[in-house]
Amino acid sequence: MSVRKRTWTGKGGVERASWICDYFDGKGVRRQKTFGKKREADAFASKADVEVREGVHIADRDSITVKQAGKLWITTGEGEGLERSTIEQRKRHLKFHIEDFIGDKLVSKMTVSLIREFEDQLREAGRSAAMVKKVLVSLGGILGDAVERGLAMRNPVRDMRQRRNGKDKRSEKRHKGKLRAGVHIPAPAEARAIINALDGSWRPLLITAIFTGMRSSELRGLRWEDVDLEGRSISVNQRADEYGKIGRPKSEAGQRTIPIPPIVVNTLREWRLVCPRRDTGKVDDAGNPIMELHFVFPNGKGNLESHANIINRGLIPAQIKAGVSIDTRKVDKDGNPIMQAKYTGLHSLRHFFASWCINRKVDGGLELPVKSVQERLGHSSIQMTLDTYGHLFPRGDDADELAAAERSLLG
Numbered sequence: 001m002s003v004r005k006r007t008w009t010g011k012g013g014v015e016r017a018s019w020i021c022d023y024f025d026g027k028g029v030r031r032q033k034t035f036g037k038k039r040e041a042d043a044f045a046s047k048a049d050v051e052v053r054e055g056v057h058i059a060d061r062d063s064i065t066v067k068q069a070g071k072l073w074i075t076t077g078e079g080e081g082l083e084r085s086t087i088e089q090r091k092r093h094l095k096f097h098i099e100d101f102i103g104d105k106l107v108s109k110m111t112v113s114l115i116r117e118f119e120d121q122l123r124e125a126g127r128s129a130a131m132v133k134k135v136l137v138s139l140g141g142i143l144g145d146a147v148e149r150g151l152a153m154r155n156p157v158r159d160m161r162q163r164r165n166g167k168d169k170r171s172e173k174r175h176k177g178k179l180r181a182g183v184h185i186p187a188p189a190e191a192r193a194i195i196n197a198l199d200g201s202w203r204p205l206l207i208t209a210i211f212t213g214m215r216s217s218e219l220r221g222l223r224w225e226d227v228d229l230e231g232r233s234i235s236v237n238q239r240a241d242e243y244g245k246i247g248r249p250k251s252e253a254g255q256r257t258i259p260i261p262p263i264v265v266n267t268l269r270e271w272r273l274v275c276p277r278r279d280t281g282k283v284d285d286a287g288n289p290i291m292e293l294h295f296v297f298p299n300g301k302g303n304l305e306s307h308a309n310i311i312n313r314g315l316i317p318a319q320i321k322a323g324v325s326i327d328t329r330k331v332d333k334d335g336n337p338i339m340q341a342k343y344t345g346l347h348s349l350r351h352f353f354a355s356w357c358i359n360r361k362v363d364g365g366l367e368l369p370v371k372s373v374q375e376r377l378g379h380s381s382i383q384m385t386l387d388t389y390g391h392l393f394p395r396g397d398d399a400d401e402l403a404a405a406e407r408s409l410l411g
Contacts, residue, residue: 003041006034021045025052051153063108063151066142070094070103073145084243093138097122097131107143107152112160115139136161178391185351186343188364190324195263197322202314204271205297205305208234209346212258213353213377215239216307216346221246222296224272229265234258236378244304254378268296278302307346315349316341350377354385358392367394 002022010016019041021033035041064072074090101121105114115136122132140157147155181187186194191210198206209219212234221240228235235257239249249255276298277291284290291302299305319325319341330338343349357373359365368376370393374385 003038003045005038021048023048023052063106064146065103066105066107066110066139067094067099067103069107069146069151070098070142072149073142076145083241083247084245085241090138090141093135094142097127097135098139098142101125107146110143110152110154110156112156115156115160179351179388181355184348185355186324186348188356190322190342191352191356193322193324194318197318202310202318204267205310206314206318206349207267208260208264208297209349210352211261211264211356213350213357214258215250215350215378216310217241218249218254218378219297219346220295220305220307220310224275224293224296227268227296229269229272232260232262232265234260234264240304242307249378251378251380253375253380256375256378258376271296276300276302311344311346315346316344319343353377354389355392358389358394360394 004020004022005017006020007015007017019035019038021035021041021044023031023045025031033041033044035044070090071094074087074094077087077090102110102114102118118139119132119136122135123129127135136157140155140161143152143155143157146152179185182190195207195210205219208214214222214234214236217239218236221238222234222236223238226235226237236249237255238246239254240246272293275293275296278294278298278301280290280292282290294302295304297305299309320339324342325339326342328338328340332338354373354377355365357366357368357376359367361367370382370385370390373389374382377385379385
C-alpha cells in the first residue's frame with residue numbers, strides 16, 4: 001500500500017499534479033486510485049489497508065450501483081419462482097422508493113450512516129413509517145444478494161437491524177397494541193348480526209370465512225373436491241394469488257384440514273345446488289358445452305372471484321346491513337346518513353375465528369389449546385399464534401380462583 005505523487009505538464013505549460021494510491025486487493029490484483037489531494041489519498045490508503053486485511057474490500061470497478069444490484073435481485077427472485085405479487089412489490093420499491101435517492105451509489109460503498117440518511121430522506125419525502133420499514137427490508141435484500149454475488153462485502157441494513165432489533169420490536173408493539181374485540185376483532189354479538197344479515201351468493205363464502213378462519217386467497221382457490229360435507233371438514237390444498245395464479249398455501253403449515261360446524265355444512269350443501277359452473281371447453285354429443293363444478297366460491301361464470309369483489313360487494317354491504325358500521329357524519333343527496341363498515345378487511349373474520357377457537361366454552365367458544373389453534377389457522381409456528389393471540393387465552397388467575405386460593409392459604 002503506497003501513495004505517490006504524479007506530475008505532468010498541462011495546457012499552456014502549467015504543471016499539474018495528482019496523488020495515486022497503489023495497492024493489491026484481497027484477490028492479489030493490483031489496483032490504483034487517483035486523488036486530487038494527498039490527504040484524500042492517505043485516508044483512502046488507511047481505510048483500504050484495513051479492509052484488505054479484514055477481507056472486506058471491493059474495488060470500485062468490481063462493484064455496481066444500487067439500481068443495477070436491484071435489477072439483479074429481482075432477477076434472482078424470478079429465478080427462484082417467487083409469486084408475481086412479490087416480484088411486482090420488489091419492482092415498485094426499487095423504482096419509486098430506492099432509485100431516486102440512492103440508485104447511483106455503489107453497493108460496496110453503502111454504510112450504516114448512509115442507510116440512516118436514506119431513512120431520513122424517505123420520511124422527509126412523505127413515506128409512512130410502515131413503508132419505510134418495507135423499503136429497508138427490500139434494500140437489505142438487494143445488498144444481501146450483492147454480497148452473495150461478490151459485489152459487496154457487507155450488508156449494512158442487516159448490521160443496523162441487528163443493533164436495533166429489540167428496540168424496534170418493543171416500539172412496534174407499543175404503537176400497534178393488542179388485538180381487541182370490538183376494535184380489531186368482531187365481537188360475538190357483531191358476528192351474529194353479520195351472519196343474520198347475510199344472503200345471496202355472499203352468504204356461503206362469508207359463513208365459511210367466519211367459521212374456518214381461511215385466508216382470502218384460500219377461499220378464492222377452494223375447490224369442491226376439497227370439501228367433505230359428510231366428514232364435516234375442509235382441506236386447504238391451494239390458494240389463488242391476487243393475479244389469479246393457483247399455487248400452494250403460504251407455508252407448509254398452511255396445508256391443513258379444518259373441521260366445520262353444521263351451519264357451514266348446511267350452507268354449503270344448499271349452495272352446491274346453485275353454485276355457478278365453469279366451462280370446460282368441451283362439448284357433449286349434442287354440441288352443448290360441458291360445464292363442471294370446480295371452485296366453491298366462483299364468480300358468475302364459474303371462474304375465480306376477485307378479492308376486491310368479496311370486500312366491496314360482500315363484506316362491507318353485509319356489515320352495513322347488520323348495523324356493524326360507523327356513522328361518517330355525512331349525508332347522501334337524499335339526506336340519509338352515510339354509514340361505513342366497521343371492519344374493512346376479510347382478515348377481521350380470521351381474527352374472529354381465532355378468538356372463537358380460544359374463548360372459553362362458557363363464553364360460547366371452543367376453548368382449544370394453542371397448538372390446535374395454530375393448526376387450524378395454518379400458522380407456520382406456534383410462536384406466531386402466541387404473538388398475535390396469546391393475550392386472548394383464558395387466564396387461570398381470575399377473581400374467583402384468586403379468592404379460593406386465598407381461603408385455602410389462610411385457612
